[in-house]
Amino acid sequence: MKIQVKVKTGAREDCVSSDEGSNIYMVSVKARPIEGKANAAVLKLLAEHFNVPKSQVNLATGQKSKIKIFEILD
Numbered sequence: 001m002k003i004q005v006k007v008k009t010g011a012r013e014d015c016v017s018s019d020e021g022s023n024i025y026m027v028s029v030k031a032r033p034i035e036g037k038a039n040a041a042v043l044k045l046l047a048e049h050f051n052v053p054k055s056q057v058n059l060a061t062g063q064k065s066k067i068k069i070f071e072i073l074d
Contacts (some may be wrong), residue, residue, distance in 0.1 A: 003069070004067065005070055007027050008027065009033050014045055015028050016045050027045055048071050052072060056073040059071065
């Protein structure tokens with residue numbers, strides 16, 4: 001499954017939210033986008049949200065963008 005994620009860095013708390021019926025997720029992380037720390041935090045949150053191991057969540061596109069596409073493997 002591929003999902004589109006809009007990332008907000010430097011947030012007060014880590015959270016994942018989505019619009020019902022939409023494939024776009026809003027992810028807020030405390031981490032800053034330095035040396036991939038924010039991407040790692042987003043990956044961890046998505047794995048927890050979808051209840052899968054981190055190894056089954058891959059960043060497909062958007063390494064340096066606020067809008068990213070992640071692939072969740074089943």
